[in-house]
Amino acid sequence: MDQKNDNYILHIDGERQYLTFPKLDSYKELRHVFTTRHGGVSSGCVSTWNFGERKLDSEENILRNFEILADVMGTTADKMVLTYQTHTVNIRKVTKEDAGRGVTRDWGYRDVDGLVTDEKDLTIITTHADCNAVFFYDPVKKVIGLAHSGWRGTLGGISREMVSIMMNDYGTDPEDLVCGIGPSLCKDCFEVDEDVAEAFRDADPEYADFIERRAPKYHIDLKAIIKHDLVKMGVKEENVLDMGLCTKCNKDDFFSHRGHKGKRGLMVAAMRMAE
Numbered sequence: 001m002d003q004k005n006d007n008y009i010l011h012i013d014g015e016r017q018y019l020t021f022p023k024l025d026s027y028k029e030l031r032h033v034f035t036t037r038h039g040g041v042s043s044g045c046v047s048t049w050n051f052g053e054r055k056l057d058s059e060e061n062i063l064r065n066f067e068i069l070a071d072v073m074g075t076t077a078d079k080m081v082l083t084y085q086t087h088t089v090n091i092r093k094v095t096k097e098d099a100g101r102g103v104t105r106d107w108g109y110r111d112v113d114g115l116v117t118d119e120k121d122l123t124i125i126t127t128h129a130d131c132n133a134v135f136f137y138d139p140v141k142k143v144i145g146l147a148h149s150g151w152r153g154t155l156g157g158i159s160r161e162m163v164s165i166m167m168n169d170y171g172t173d174p175e176d177l178v179c180g181i182g183p184s185l186c187k188d189c190f191e192v193d194e195d196v197a198e199a200f201r202d203a204d205p206e207y208a209d210f211i212e213r214r215a216p217k218y219h220i221d222l223k224a225i226i227k228h229d230l231v232k233m234g235v236k237e238e239n240v241l242d243m244g245l246c247t248k249c250n251k252d253d254f255f256s257h258r259g260h261k262g263k264r265g266l267m268v269a270a271m272r273m274a275e
């Protein structure tokens, strides 16, 4: 039985459990998901739906987990493209030429933390275990984008970079964009030292509103910073969606780097437009 509220729908399909944004579900041509820990074939600390951490899992299990995702997305694993995440703000424009990269064949690139495309039947994927997944959809120009926005990517402005690329290279009007933030650390769970708080204040004095000192540490609301950036780029406030879920507060259902002290797998955000 699916669980539903204003922010997300938790789809329960046998063993498989994954989340969607109700508003993005209203676009019939669009398929999008954020996975949970439940629904794959992996075991131990990466049980069960793990999409990475190759030191803790077998290639065979990971590929099988992608095949299960492909089934959920209505496609096949060789039509998927994966980021190669290293906390950069680099975004790659992908086409059918990129199909299978990072999933059924080697990436052929490194240092890619965001993907964007206007191709139909190409599934773009980012991986997560506490870091924010930011979904982008332009229903007018039919463009999809996904960004991995941990604190470094958020500080570097990867979401602003994505909106710029969509505007400049795909003709997107930011007023048409619908964006969504997946499960990631809440403000209480994202505790940092002074240097990180300082770096955010230096980047934009307006970020001070989202940083709280709880001596001797600081807490930063990364989701609020991403929303602030998107609205500043021209995205309508009502089109910035947030599942409102914390990975560490819900570590039985999500892989959480901080919650599992590094011994964890990776979940994915995935998007695809049907033909």
Ligand SMILES: [Zn+2]
Pocket (backbone or CB within 6 Å): 185, 186, 187, 188, 189, 246, 247, 248, 249
């Ligand atoms: Zn939390």
